[in-house]
Amino acid sequence: MRIATWNINSITVRLPRLLAWLESSGTDVLCLQELKCAPEAFPAEQLRELGYEAAVHAGGRWNGVAVVSRIGISETVTGLPGGPEYDGLNEPRAVAATCDGVRVWSVYVPNGREVGHPHYAYKLRWLAALRDAVREDAAAGRPFAVLGDFNIAPADEDVWDIAAFEGATHVTAEEREALAALRGAGLTDVVPRPLKYDRPFTYWDYRQLGFPKNRGMRIDLVLGNKAFAAGVGDAYVDREERKGKGASDHAPVVVDLKL
Numbered sequence: 001m002r003i004a005t006w007n008i009n010s011i012t013v014r015l016p017r018l019l020a021w022l023e024s025s026g027t028d029v030l031c032l033q034e035l036k037c038a039p040e041a042f043p044a045e046q047l048r049e050l051g052y053e054a055a056v057h058a059g060g061r062w063n064g065v066a067v068v069s070r071i072g073i074s075e076t077v078t079g080l081p082g083g084p085e086y087d088g089l090n091e092p093r094a095v096a097a098t099c100d101g102v103r104v105w106s107v108y109v110p111n112g113r114e115v116g117h118p119h120y121a122y123k124l125r126w127l128a129a130l131r132d133a134v135r136e137d138a139a140a141g142r143p144f145a146v147l148g149d150f151n152i153a154p155a156d157e158d159v160w161d162i163a164a165f166e167g168a169t170h171v172t173a174e175e176r177e178a179l180a181a182l183r184g185a186g187l188t189d190v191v192p193r194p195l196k197y198d199r200p201f202t203y204w205d206y207r208q209l210g211f212p213k214n215r216g217m218r219i220d221l222v223l224g225n226k227a228f229a230a231g232v233g234d235a236y237v238d239r240e241e242r243k244g245k246g247a248s249d250h251a252p253v254v255v256d257l258k259l
Helices: 015-025 044-049 118-139 173-183 226-230
Strands: 002-007 029-033 053-057 065-069 074-078 094-099 102-108 144-149 220-224 232-237 253-257
Touching (some): 002 144, 002 220, 015 044, 053 094, 065 102, 102 118, 118 173, 144 226, 220 226, 226 232
Parallel strands (some): 002 029, 029 102
Antiparallel strands (some): 029 065, 053 065, 074 094, 094 102
């Protein structure tokens, strides 16, 4: 089984690339983030023509997540149980589904904006709610993983230059502690470092030639429970999909399971 996560940064804009990638990569289950579309605008029919069905949580211009599967979808959960609101809204940042016996959550963790900003406090509350929401699935005997854009670099080596992030979000002790608490619920980062590249970044800013200069961050993660981690046969970041005109600023992260 091939499972992947990808912050698509607008499924409408990048639909041709998404469809082509699904065909070429042989992915069975894909967790998507940052759909940036209304529910009725999600391309369910185009995906269905390729043999995929989807569990979708979208709200319009911003955010939005989905689980896309060609091996079945059941036990869907839309939204983060117990998740906090921001500006009076429950943002569409989490959706869960079971695909052929493997349970997955697709998550888009709040960015945080700036240290001290209300969005930063919201990010920490959201991560605490995610930890509580997945605890039971993580402890279960079946394979389970939380995949998505966590907007946190787990270690200094996961950014191109830690000095460039002094005082910024994504690398603070509080964010990393929240991520560690999530892993403490029974989850392991199943994508090892290093991979083929010395720094397997997953995100590169569009500005200032971030990708050509490899000024990236590893913020798209796959956190699996014991049963999931035991089945991992291979994992990689598909850097090729970050290249060319019209690419997302994130690359897909792919995990092959032998179950």
